[in-house]
Amino acid sequence: MAVKKDYKDQKLAERLRDRKYYIPDSNPEFIKDVEKIGRTAAHMCYQCGTCTGSCPSAPRSSYRIRLFMRKAILGLEEEALTDPDLWLCTTCYSCTDRCPRDLAPTDAIMAMRNLAFKRDIVPRNFLKTAQLIYQSGHGVPNNAANRVAREKLGLEAEPETTHKYPEYLPGIRKIMDHYRLKENADRILAEGE
Amino acid sequence: MAEVKKYEEPRIGVFVCHCGTNIAGSINIKAVQEYAKTLPNVIIADDYQYMCSTPGQNKIAEAIKEQKLTGIVVAACSPRLHEPTFRNATKEGGLNPFRFEMANIREQNSWVHMHQPEEATAKAKDAVRIAVAKASLLEDLIPKSVPVEKTAMVVGAGVGGMQAALDLASAGIKTYLVEKEPTIGGKMSQLDKTFPTLDCSQCILTPKMVDVYRHEGIELLTYTEVEAVEGYIGNFDVTLRKKARGVLTPDEATARGIIGGGCTGCGDCTDVCPVIKPNPFELGMAPRKAIYIYHPQVSPLIYTVDFDACVKCGLCVEACGEERKAIDLDAKDELMNVKVGTVVLALGYDIFPIEKKFEWGYKHYDNVITSLEFERLICASGPTGGHLIRPSDGETPKRIAFVLCAGSRDNTGVGKPYCSRFCCMYSLKHAHQIIEKIPGAIPYIFYMDIRSFGKMYEEFYYRIQDEGAKFIRGRVANILEDPVTKNLHVNAEDTLLGRPIDMEVDLVVLAAAVQPSADTEKTRRLFGVSCSQDGWLLEAHPKLNPCGTTTAGVYLAGVCQGPKDIPDTVAQAEGAASAASIPIHRGEVELEPYFAVCMEDKCAGCGLCVNLCPYQALSLIEKDGRTVMHVTEAKCKGCGTCGGFCPGGAIWMQHFATPQIVAQIDAFLLGGEQ
Numbered sequence: 131m132a133v134k135k136d137y138k139d140q141k142l143a144e145r146l147r148d149r150k151y152y153i154p155d156s157n158p159e160f161i162k163d164v165e166k167i168g169r170t171a172a173h174m175c176y177q178c179g180t181c182t183g184s185c186p187s188a189p190r191s192s193y194r195i196r197l198f199m200r201k202a203i204l205g206l207e208e209e210a211l212t213d214p215d216l217w218l219c220t221t222c223y224s225c226t227d228r229c230p231r232d233l234a235p236t237d238a239i240m241a242m243r244n245l246a247f248k249r250d251i252v253p254r255n256f257l258k259t260a261q262l263i264y265q266s267g268h269g270v271p272n273n274a275a276n277r278v279a280r281e282k283l284g285l286e287a288e289p290e291t292t293h294k295y296p297e298y299l300p301g302i303r304k305i306m307d308h309y310r311l312k313e314n315a316d317r318i319l320a321e322g323e
Numbered sequence: 324m325a326e327v328k329k330y331e332e333p334r335i336g337v338f339v340c341h342c343g344t345n346i347a348g349s350i351n352i353k354a355v356q357e358y359a360k361t362l363p364n365v366i367i368a369d370d371y372q373y374m375c376s377t378p379g380q381n382k383i384a385e386a387i388k389e390q391k392l393t394g395i396v397v398a399a400c401s402p403r404l405h406e407p408t409f410r411n412a413t414k415e416g417g418l419n420p421f422r423f424e425m426a427n428i429r430e431q432n433s434w435v436h437m438h439q440p441e442e443a444t445a446k447a448k449d450a451v452r453i454a455v456a457k458a459s460l461l462e463d464l465i466p467k468s469v470p471v472e473k474t475a476m477v478v479g480a481g482v483g484g485m486q487a488a489l490d491l492a493s494a495g496i497k498t499y500l501v502e503k504e505p506t507i508g509g510k511m512s513q514l515d516k517t518f519p520t521l522d523c524s525q526c527i528l529t530p531k532m533v534d535v536y537r538h539e540g541i542e543l544l545t546y547t548e549v550e551a552v553e554g555y556i557g558n559f560d561v562t563l564r565k566k567a568r569g570v571l572t573p574d575e576a577t578a579r580g581i582i583g584g585g586c587t588g589c590g591d592c593t594d595v596c597p598v599i600k601p602n603p604f605e606l607g608m609a610p611r612k613a614i615y616i617y618h619p620q621v622s623p624l625i626y627t628v629d630f631d632a633c634v635k636c637g638l639c640v641e642a643c644g645e646e647r648k649a650i651d652l653d654a655k656d657e658l659m660n661v662k663v664g665t666v667v668l669a670l671g672y673d674i675f676p677i678e679k680k681f682e683w684g685y686k687h688y689d690n691v692i693t694s695l696e697f698e699r700l701i702c703a704s705g706p707t708g709g710h711l712i713r714p715s716d717g718e719t720p721k722r723i724a725f726v727l728c729a730g731s732r733d734n735t736g737v738g739k740p741y742c743s744r745f746c747c748m749y750s751l752k753h754a755h756q757i758i759e760k761i762p763g764a765i766p767y768i769f770y771m772d773i774r775s776f777g778k779m780y781e782e783f784y785y786r787i788q789d790e791g792a793k794f795i796r797g798r799v800a801n802i803l804e805d806p807v808t809k810n811l812h813v814n815a816e817d818t819l820l821g822r823p824i825d826m827e828v829d830l831v832v833l834a835a836a837v838q839p840s841a842d843t844e845k846t847r848r849l850f851g852v853s854c855s856q857d858g859w860l861l862e863a864h865p866k867l868n869p870c871g872t873t874t875a876g877v878y879l880a881g882v883c884q885g886p887k888d889i890p891d892t893v894a895q896a897e898g899a900a901s902a903a904s905i906p907i908h909r910g911e912v913e914l915e916p917y918f919a920v921c922m923e924d925k926c927a928g929c930g931l932c933v934n935l936c937p938y939q940a941l942s943l944i945e946k947d948g949r950t951v952m953h954v955t956e957a958k959c960k961g962c963g964t965c966g967g968f969c970p971g972g973a974i975w976m977q978h979f980a981t982p983q984i985v986a987q988i989d990a991f992l993l994g995g996e997q
């Protein structure tokens with residue numbers, strides 16, 4: 131267990147916090163959950179770093195996919211799920227293409243996001259995206275400027291999606307309702323106000 | 324026998340080698356070559372990219388014929404590497420091969436003066452000048468052939484020595500297998516399972532031990548040590564000390580007229596012996612009596628009396644009985660002499676005393692053990708019947724930390740700078756064993772690198788990770804014991820997270836480094852074999868002659884040459900056996916003709932040299948009514964002790980004769996202006 135000292139000053143207490151890793155701090159179920167949801171044998175990661183080396187997000191942020199794999203193995207659930215970097219994966223799947231142990235780090239990240247969402251830990255922009263999809267079937271809906279641009283290129287104003295075929299929107303909403311995605315997004319956003 | 328020629332007028336050819344850029348990169352070859360042409364007696368000076376190649380060697384042979392040369396100088400690498408090559412080329416050209424002299428301008432020059440081209444070139448000129456001075460005085464020499472004893476000796480009967488002995492004996496060579504312990508088998512017999520196949524160590528070793536015991540070509544000498552060695556390749560004269568065992572084999576009993584007697588291995592003696600001592604085979608974790616065997620599979624199955632512990636109560640003698648009469652409490656060490664043609668050293672290794680790295684608390688904390696102790700504890704025939712327990716309380720440990728590189732890859736001067744090479748793999752094996760045997764147990768492997776280099780080894784690593792072993796990349800900094808629970812706190816950094824770890828575990832297993840076995844130093848000196856800085860025996864060439872040594876006729880097998888696992892040990896043992904059988908099958912070996920020659924007309928017969936010779940090669944004889952010194956050429960190693968000493972200058976050291984050496988010194992000091 132981490133050693134706790136009773137510093138009166140909260141800032142000082144945070145700064146001098148015991149950062150050692152102790153086995154009781156970790157949750158051995160975490161790696162199992164990640165593997166079950168992500169359907170990838172994350173415990174076989176040998177930390178080569180090919181994933182981070184491939185990741186377009188890594189050079190532009192502090193996001194390190196390899197570290198998330200490590201934390202999954204060590205059971206550092208709290209740390210992994212509360213880390214805002216978790217949401218910086220673009221799901222490009224470059225890491226999954228190249229991982230020499232044939233793992234899918236992308237899917238491990240998706241699994242961790244799932245687990246985070248279960249605990250209402252989601253960035254607001256992701257929730258707003260969910261609301262937009264509910265409204266329009268699009269994370270990034272069409273707009274006036276886009277329509278002009280499309281026509282200039284000789285395309286139809288609306289793409290071959292729910293924009294053109296709004297009759298499919300109820301289907302999408304049904305799926306989202308099933309997972310209570312909209313409901314949760316609304317709730318979490320409201321709670322955060 | 325070749326005709327012995329002496330030349331009046333020296334005619335020397337000099338050849339300067341580029342060795343690609345190895346030499347030419349820092350030495351001005353043309354300048355050296357031009358300089359050589361100005362030296363006295365030099366008829367031709369040439370150069371070539373690689374003198375050791377066929378065209379390079381042809382240059383030498385052709386020049387000898389065309390220019391009627393009397394001596395050859397090649398300025399190139401070391402004589403160790405290519406003297407034989409260039410001697411052959413000299414012979415090809417029709418000269419006696421000993422009319423060749425080498426100037427080392429690579430190892431002793433271009434490689435060490437890489438950034439000083441001018442000085443290096445000047446030094447190369449000096450070396451060539453000195454070599455030319457000697458080459459001008461070289462004479463024809465005829466090597467001597469001596470017959471080779473048709474027997475071999477293997478010292479050390481671990482898996483390496485056993486394999487070498489089996490191969491030699493199966494090739495039809497009578498082989499003495501000398502083992503200092505009462506049984507053969509070495510460290511492998513202490514192991515439980517072996518990576519990466521996980522077959523049981525005893526199961527694959529015991530049949531081999533039986534083969535060794537039964538092979539009619541092997542004379543097995545256990546509880547025996549090498550006492551003294553004389554001679555040289557083909558004719559080693561080895562004195563062995565058979566330590567007093569106190570128990571007769573059936574053969575020994577028969578020889579003493581006790582027909583049908585001798586030790587049957589029944590163990591009745593052990594039952595009655597009142598003296599209890601720790602069993603070193605179990606690393607002290609189990610007892611043995613003063614009359615003992617290490618374990619039930621020993622070979623030969625003959626008991627041994629520990630005379631340091633025995634109180635001579637005689638109970639065992641009584642228990643053994645009148646019929647077998649196997650026990651002789653008055654036994655004394657015996658010396659025996661054997662003559663062998665070649666020798667294989669397979670002296671193995673010991674575990675480094677890891678308590679010297681006090682930060683890990685071995686011998687201080689109950690629950691810190693070594694991996695060899697782990698092998699005995701997890702082994703079904705071990706002291707706990709295969710139940711891994713915590714020494715402090717006998718409980719089954721659940722959280723077990725493995726500390727890799729314990730004492731290896733350590734440059735503090737306390738541990739060993741090298742990688743012990745099998746600890747990564749056996750620690751993976753240990754992780755597997757606890758997962759298999761203890762439900763819910765978790766092995767935590769603290770490592771810097773996992774070196775799983777062998778065939779199917781990386782696959783083994785993959786398998787163990789999949790089975791649930793936890794890997795923490797970081798060397799263990801220190802271990803602290805909880806004085807109440809006797810649990811251990813392992814402190815390290817998870818270097819992959821960049822975070823320190825304090826891991827509380829029930830048991831710590833140190834993958835301790837290995838070091839040359841205790842008697843290696845003594846034994847290697849007896850055989851005149853060199854060792855490297857770290858004490859492992861030195862091979863003749865790390866790549867091209869890994870089984871040979873610089874002492875002709877002595878070969879190496881197994882860990883004594885450097886850490887290696889069982890597959891590599893056995894492979895090297897087969898290589899060493901093959902190399903050791905070559906001189907025996909050829910039947911004779913050529914000795915370098917560098918022996919001392921007595922110039923009898925100058926010898927006063929004083930005999931002072933006789934006692935100086937470290938190899939007992941000299942004696943006084945009567946000849947034509949005078950006492951003169953006589954050299955036994957096969958014994959003389961050409962060390963020069965006598966030649967340097969003789970007050971009358973009556974000893975001529977062939978190939979290193981006084982006039983030749985003086986000419987070299989003059990050439991150096993006088994800069995060629997004689």
Ligand SMILES: Cc1cc2nc3c(=O)[nH]c(=O)nc-3n(C[C@H](O)[C@H](O)[C@H](O)COP(=O)(O)OP(=O)(O)OC[C@H]3O[C@@H](n4cnc5c(N)ncnc54)[C@H](O)[C@@H]3O)c2cc1C
Binds near residue numbers: 694
């Ligand atoms: C904990 C542990 C686990 C291991 N597990 C594995 C494994 O799973 N798989 C694997 O491939 N390898 C394993 N190894 C390595 C293996 O032990 C060695 O590769 C092998 O034992 C080397 O055999 P050897 O004959 O060279 O030396 P040794 O086994 O040490 O034999 C040397 C013999 O020579 C004798 N001797 C020494 N000096 C003299 C002398 N002066 N005169 C007479 N006799 C002498 C000794 O008494 C000994 O019998 C393990 C090692 C350890 C420490």
Ligand code: SF4
Binds near residue numbers: 179228235
């Ligand atoms: S590429 Fe694969 S094995 Fe390598 S660190 Fe990333 S997830 Fe692990």
Ligand code: SF4
Binds near residue numbers: 185186225239
């Ligand atoms: S899928 Fe995500 S983690 Fe993998 S490379 Fe792409 S952005 Fe990086």
Ligand code: SF4
Binds near residue numbers: 727728729742745773
């Ligand atoms: S084999 Fe592995 S544990 Fe042993 S010294 Fe080498 S790297 Fe370290």
Ligand code: SF4
């Ligand atoms: S990481 Fe630290 S302890 Fe290890 S070698 Fe470097 S300086 Fe030394």
